[in-house]
Amino acid sequence: MADKDEPGTKDRIQAAAIELFARKGFGATGVREIAAEAGVSLAMVNYHFGSKAALLEEILQGFFERMSAVVEENLSGDDPPEEKLRRHLNYVVDVFRENPALARVAIAEMPHEMPGLVELKAQRIGQLAGLVVAQVLPDLPEAVRSNIRLEVLGPMMMGGVALHFMLRPVISQAFGIEFDDAFYEGYADAMTDMLMYGVYGVGRDRDGGEGTG
Amino acid sequence: MADKDEPGTKDRIQAAAIELFARKGFGATGVREIAAEAGVSLAMVNYHFGSKAALLEEILQGFFERMSAVVEENLSGDDPPEEKLRRHLNYVVDVFRENPALARVAIAEMPHEMPGLVELKAQRIGQLAGLVVAQVLPDLPEAVRSNIRLEVLGPMMMGGVALHFMLRPVISQAFGIEFDDAFYEGYADAMTDMLMYGVYGVGRDRDGGEGTG
DNA sequence: GTCTATAGTCCGATAGAC
């Protein structure tokens, strides 16, 4: 039952769609274009997915399934909260790096004209955020917990990863940065440090202060 | 020369376009739709702006002009870096709140098919980021400065504002939050605290620790 | 499961009257 290595038609269509949605946006991408990129005919897209909207929905579901798996894998257990978060962010960055186009579609695409999809995203993001909060927050000291505004911390934490990948072409062009392995070395760790200790805190020796380079 | 209060045709078209681009995306919004929302005919859009793409460009230019003004207004001077940043972020949040649709278009719209616009965004974002870095960074102690990874801090700082406004409909739906004045009370200050002192730091008494409520 | 052909709609842009 399909144990060959090469992807089937449906997978090729989905991969092509992710690439094009990321590059041009959902609304600006035609079904013909997706079909051409996948090397099949127009009719195949609707045969396999039903409609363009349903194709986007399947793509989003796939991304959030993947993210849920990462969250559940890395946030349970008895480690200190900082270690949980560090491990979690490292995996999230990996997921985004594995398929930046998919990440970009999942974050940036917000089709208000399809309330069902907005609700889907709201539900999944809410669920993920709830899991992170539930797994990390209770382990923090009360004095810390009561001073955190989660609705502020949340977008900052997400932004460190999501906005980087959304704006990659712009950042790359503006600062002449290449996003190779070296760039991502310690990226999630630097994020964790910044979140936990802040700008002033990362400059302080905490436990020996080894560099990342 | 047009000292009436009501906006002219061109402004009405631009305002309608911002609203629709924010709601549906640039690619998914038709010129006819923009014209209808503005209460004029299709031909007026091309008469006043030349093309749909040029209309988007003018919108983006307007946003970045506005942001540049805010940056230059708030980041010069001799205040300590933390106060500069705090004031700056407060103004940025205000700009975003004044016209959330414009902010959403400027951040989320990334038309790779129009390299000119991507370059425009790259140039303006690079310029803004450069200004912030130049005005805030040199005033920090050397021990702090050398431990900051700007390419990590940047997206986190932007994310705290930008991602919040991009995902507002989702956040609102997922957590049942209403984004009224009370919600934004102290939002930028909380961001600044988090950036400077981190999760652990905001729980500590620094200078009396007055609450925000 | 894959194709071609096509129906029916909508697109961006422009010509030309006023």
Add this chain to the structure above:
DNA sequence: GTCTATCGGACTATAGAC
């Protein structure tokens, strides 16, 4: 400066042959 009418093409989705 604003309109209507229209061109040529692209769109999504489906019907029907194989």
